[in-house]
Amino acid sequence: MKGRTIAVIGGSSAGPAAAAKAKRVNPAAEVTLFEASETVSYGICEAPYAISGLIADESKLVSYTPERLREEKNIAVRTGHYVEKIIPSKKHLVVKDLRGGTSFEHAYTHLVVATGSSPRTLGLPGEKSRNVFHLASREDTVAIMRYCSEASPSSAVIIGGGYIGMEMCEALLRKGLDVTLLHRHSLPMAGLEQETRETVVQELESHGVHFVTNVLVESLYEERGSVRHIATNRGSFEADIVILSLGVAPNVRLARAAKIRMGPTGAIGTDERQQTSADGIYAAGDCSEVRNMITGKPMYLPLATLASRAGWVAGENAAGGREVFKGAIRAMAVKIFDREFAQVGLSSAEARSAGFSVVTDTITAYAKVGIMPGSGKTTIISLYDKSSGKILGANVFGGEGSVLRANTLGVAIQHGLTADAISRLDLIYAPPFAPLWDPILVSANQARKKLK
Amino acid sequence: MKGRTIAVIGGSSAGPAAAAKAKRVNPAAEVTLFEASETVSYGICEAPYAISGLIADESKLVSYTPERLREEKNIAVRTGHYVEKIIPSKKHLVVKDLRGGTSFEHAYTHLVVATGSSPRTLGLPGEKSRNVFHLASREDTVAIMRYCSEASPSSAVIIGGGYIGMEMCEALLRKGLDVTLLHRHSLPMAGLEQETRETVVQELESHGVHFVTNVLVESLYEERGSVRHIATNRGSFEADIVILSLGVAPNVRLARAAKIRMGPTGAIGTDERQQTSADGIYAAGDCSEVRNMITGKPMYLPLATLASRAGWVAGENAAGGREVFKGAIRAMAVKIFDREFAQVGLSSAEARSAGFSVVTDTITAYAKVGIMPGSGKTTIISLYDKSSGKILGANVFGGEGSVLRANTLGVAIQHGLTADAISRLDLIYAPPFAPLWDPILVSANQARKKLK
Numbered sequence: 001m002k003g004r005t006i007a008v009i010g011g012s013s014a015g016p017a018a019a020a021k022a023k024r025v026n027p028a029a030e031v032t033l034f035e036a037s038e039t040v041s042y043g044i045c046e047a048p049y050a051i052s053g054l055i056a057d058e059s060k061l062v063s064y065t066p067e068r069l070r071e072e073k074n075i076a077v078r079t080g081h082y083v084e085k086i087i088p089s090k091k092h093l094v095v096k097d098l099r100g101g102t103s104f105e106h107a108y109t110h111l112v113v114a115t116g117s118s119p120r121t122l123g124l125p126g127e128k129s130r131n132v133f134h135l136a137s138r139e140d141t142v143a144i145m146r147y148c149s150e151a152s153p154s155s156a157v158i159i160g161g162g163y164i165g166m167e168m169c170e171a172l173l174r175k176g177l178d179v180t181l182l183h184r185h186s187l188p189m190a191g192l193e194q195e196t197r198e199t200v201v202q203e204l205e206s207h208g209v210h211f212v213t214n215v216l217v218e219s220l221y222e223e224r225g226s227v228r229h230i231a232t233n234r235g236s237f238e239a240d241i242v243i244l245s246l247g248v249a250p251n252v253r254l255a256r257a258a259k260i261r262m263g264p265t266g267a268i269g270t271d272e273r274q275q276t277s278a279d280g281i282y283a284a285g286d287c288s289e290v291r292n293m294i295t296g297k298p299m300y301l302p303l304a305t306l307a308s309r310a311g312w313v314a315g316e317n318a319a320g321g322r323e324v325f326k327g328a329i330r331a332m333a334v335k336i337f338d339r340e341f342a343q344v345g346l347s348s349a350e351a352r353s354a355g356f357s358v359v360t361d362t363i364t365a366y367a368k369v370g371i372m373p374g375s376g377k378t379t380i381i382s383l384y385d386k387s388s389g390k391i392l393g394a395n396v397f398g399g400e401g402s403v404l405r406a407n408t409l410g411v412a413i414q415h416g417l418t419a420d421a422i423s424r425l426d427l428i429y430a431p432p433f434a435p436l437w438d439p440i441l442v443s444a445n446q447a448r449k450k451l452k
Numbered sequence: 453m454k455g456r457t458i459a460v461i462g463g464s465s466a467g468p469a470a471a472a473k474a475k476r477v478n479p480a481a482e483v484t485l486f487e488a489s490e491t492v493s494y495g496i497c498e499a500p501y502a503i504s505g506l507i508a509d510e511s512k513l514v515s516y517t518p519e520r521l522r523e524e525k526n527i528a529v530r531t532g533h534y535v536e537k538i539i540p541s542k543k544h545l546v547v548k549d550l551r552g553g554t555s556f557e558h559a560y561t562h563l564v565v566a567t568g569s570s571p572r573t574l575g576l577p578g579e580k581s582r583n584v585f586h587l588a589s590r591e592d593t594v595a596i597m598r599y600c601s602e603a604s605p606s607s608a609v610i611i612g613g614g615y616i617g618m619e620m621c622e623a624l625l626r627k628g629l630d631v632t633l634l635h636r637h638s639l640p641m642a643g644l645e646q647e648t649r650e651t652v653v654q655e656l657e658s659h660g661v662h663f664v665t666n667v668l669v670e671s672l673y674e675e676r677g678s679v680r681h682i683a684t685n686r687g688s689f690e691a692d693i694v695i696l697s698l699g700v701a702p703n704v705r706l707a708r709a710a711k712i713r714m715g716p717t718g719a720i721g722t723d724e725r726q727q728t729s730a731d732g733i734y735a736a737g738d739c740s741e742v743r744n745m746i747t748g749k750p751m752y753l754p755l756a757t758l759a760s761r762a763g764w765v766a767g768e769n770a771a772g773g774r775e776v777f778k779g780a781i782r783a784m785a786v787k788i789f790d791r792e793f794a795q796v797g798l799s800s801a802e803a804r805s806a807g808f809s810v811v812t813d814t815i816t817a818y819a820k821v822g823i824m825p826g827s828g829k830t831t832i833i834s835l836y837d838k839s840s841g842k843i844l845g846a847n848v849f850g851g852e853g854s855v856l857r858a859n860t861l862g863v864a865i866q867h868g869l870t871a872d873a874i875s876r877l878d879l880i881y882a883p884p885f886a887p888l889w890d891p892i893l894v895s896a897n898q899a900r901k902k903l904k
Contacts, residue, residue, distance in 0.1 A: 043821075043888075045881070045882070045883060046821055046823065046824075046883050049824060049883055054824065054825055055823050055824065055825070057823075060823045061823075293878070303881070304881060304888060305878070305879075305881045305888060305889075306878075308888065326876060328878045329878045330878070331878045331879055331880045331881075332880060332882070333880045333882040333885055333886075334882060335882070335884040335885070340884075340885070342880060344880075369495075369497075369498055371498065371507050371509075371512045371513075372498075372501060372506065372507065373506055373507070400852075401856055403880055403882065403885040403886070404853055404856035404857060404859075404860070404885065404886075405856060405859075406880060407856075407857075407860050407879050407880055407886075407890075407892075408856070408859050408860045408863055410877070410878060410879065410880070411860055411863045411864060411867075411869075411877055412863060414877060414878060415867055415869070415873075417863075417867070421867075424778060425862070425863055425866060426745070426757070426758075426780045426781045426782070426783045426862060426866060427757075427783055427859050427862065428783045428784060428785045428794060428796075428855055428858060428859055428862070429497070429755070429756060429757045429783075430497070430784070430785040430786060430787070430855065431497060431498050431501055432787040432792075433785055433787070433792070433855040433856065434785075434855070434856075434859075436495075436756060436757060436760065437757075438859075440859075
């Protein structure tokens with residue numbers, strides 16, 4: 001284990017996790033982390049709440065500064081350094097110092113590729129205008145906040161109805177903007193079930209978001225450096241600020257050029273030790289695939305929790321340890337105004353395409369004792385495998401407690417519980433928290449009958 | 453299955469559950485339910501919230517009237533009927549009509565004993581005074597509410613620091629009374645861990661409850677039908693209203709007289725089909741034991757959820773079905789003013805006395821992303837079996853989301869997950885609901901290291 005020289009490319013989530021873990025497992029190793037920007041370890045998931053003003057101090061989103069990573073974790077952090085090439089045969093990187101402008105070689109014995117993802121673009125002129133933003137980095141967050149405070153926009157167009165689109169609708173509406181959401185399909189939040197997605201639309205519209213469906217953006221009209229008109233197949237929209245939330249794509253150029261194998265999703269393929277096809281090279285985070293624990297197949301799921309977990313495993317193994325990342329089920333949630341929305345496990349479309357015969361069950365029940373003040377309802381859409389009776393996935397949405405109930409179902413999914421086993425779970429009944437029959441039990445009881 | 457004549461004794465939770473299930477499974481069966489009072493299916497767990505006024509209409513606590521049970525479920529409900537004797541050899545009951553005063557014989561082919569529990573008493577003169585109350589029935593609830601509105605008490609003494617004692621502290625304080633809680637031990641809530649119990653005390657005291665420890669009540673001084681002074685080893689206390697919350701004992705007199713076998717806890721023993729030692733006689737609810745799924749041993753746990761589950765199973769089997777109740781882990785929660793408290797699984801004392809070598813781990817972590825507004829902390833005290841690494845029990849307490857997290861750990865307990873498996877759970881991260889590392893993961897990660 002001695003004499004290891006570990007290089008990590010990328011300072012977002014997986015990179016710092018890998019570097020810190022490598023150093024912890026093998027303190028004798030030299031660990032260098034390269035990051036092209038000036039920021040590492042940034043909580044981009046909190047950015048909508050900084051933009052809305054709910055989190056008053058944006059700088060709190062930085063969980064580690066480069067200095068702290070250096071001092072507390074003993075990692076040689078090189079921000080402003082862009083890795084141009086990985087040369088596996090020579091075991092070195094070609095790195096460009098963006099401040100000095102010079103390039104140099106950096107030798108490694110083991111490498112962790114954590115190059116992350118980039119926001120998808122429309123591919124139209126005007127996307128670089130000063131009032132058009134993505135939300136994928138600290139630079140983006142700060143730029144949106146600065147633009148809002150300097151230009152005082154009164155209307156926003158958000159293009160793309162995924163998780164970030166939802167959060168930005170709420171954030172900008174909270175700031176008093178008139179918000180229009182343009183989405184390419186008839187319903188937002190593609191991974192959720194039909195009824196969940198319809199409820200998302202209700203929630204958006206009841207709070208005043210103009211939700212426009214089946215939109216194909218044709219052009220962004222720029223005037224003096226700003227986009228004011230957006231031409232689409234559904235007419236023209238005007239906006240003082242434009243947010244693009246079109247999802248992300250893995251940053252794989254560097255790995256591809258080094259002949260590292262991509263997986264079926266187009267992201268870097270790894271084994272459960274996060275090892276790539278190249279000897280001594282590991283990958284983790286948004287640039288790489290994650291194993292779906294339900295199907296056993298790789299999926300592309302760029303989430304911060306999974307990036308950190310995979311980063312830990314990559315770092316430990318790069319440092320000489322033996323750790324595995326068994327994968328994920330997908331566990332996601334978003335608050336949209338007054339409602340909670342969560343998804344755990346497979347969607348019905350995913351389950352069917354994975355070859356399962358899917359039984360879907362939907363219930364709506366009180367999340368607390370119904371006669372208690374402020375008691376709201378929760379809807380559970382659960383998906384079961386007809387042949388084994390096991391739960392494959394669920395959407396849980398509604399009032400308070402929906403998201404944390406999704407986690408309980410997530411454990412059931414991860415450990416292969418059947419509807420019968422879920423219906424026998426001993427769950428808490430207490431008027432301020434849960435009714436005599438928790439919605440989870442109501443759901444499983446009904447599903448059990450369908451599965452007979 | 454035809455020709456069954458099923459009698460059910462008791463109309464609280466298990467009785468109506470058994471009767472309804474029996475009729476559903478075997479519509480040809482004659483099902484008669486005997487209840488001494490005039491109320492069936494009463495939500496006694498909600499009573500503190502009706503007394504406090506949070507639930508405005510107490511009558512909503514009745515989930516089924518006798519009429520609805522008759523009409524909707526086709527059960528012959530006989531309220532005001534007291535069962536005096538079970539005669540197993542003749543397969544009949546001796547029943548007294550409390551209105552008419554006459555007794556009669558009622559033949560059965562199958563019987564469900566659901567005689568419930570009775571509140572424990574101090575065994576002192578004065579307990580029947582008009583301002584001294586238990587909280588175990590609709591009659592109790594209505595009497596407390598009536599007394600509060602008619603006599604406008606300004607001070608209360610609550611004797612006994614269990615779940616109901618806690619809820620009554622909050623209920624009466626909410627009504628503006630000065631509340632003193634007298635407890636026989638140094639800490640309330642005997643089944644919880646030391647730190648949890650200390651936090652309960654803090655929560656009570658910070659809201660103005662006078663919590664008096666190690667109290668032995670010596671006498672209740674009655675004046676003109678009311679108790680005004682309570683003499684104890686810790687001095688004398690004055691009160692306009694006295695609430696006794698000393699726990700409950702199973703009602704087993706009837707079963708005992710019929711030579712039905714009691715279990716080691718003193719409640720009626722049953723197998724997992726809820727069958728007692730007497731042929732064709734089932735028992736369910738607060739009069740009977742429940743199997744602890746962790747130890748495999750019987751326990752006494754008089755909870756409404758378990759009463760209903762056991763009632764269903766007893767009813768189904770009495771009607772000719774084959775159903776089992778696999779038992780419970782214990783899943784309980786209480787809100788005490790601004791904090792949530794939950795217990796799942798074994799306590800450390802129970803675990804040790806069951807022969808486990810217990811590793812205890814305590815963490816306190818943010819329940820949402822820490823920098824989000826209103827983010828509170830949750831403490832998880834988790835108990836693991838040193839040899840297997842499996843989780844045996846947990847206390848979860850603190851801010852919002854503590855109780856629902858306990859359910860997630862409850863599933864882990866029920867399905868024998870180790871600290872390592874819990875640390876690998878794929879849980880939701882979303883700023884309004886949960887931090888990057890959910891407290892459950894923080895807890896399991898730390899425990900895993902201790903268990904190595």
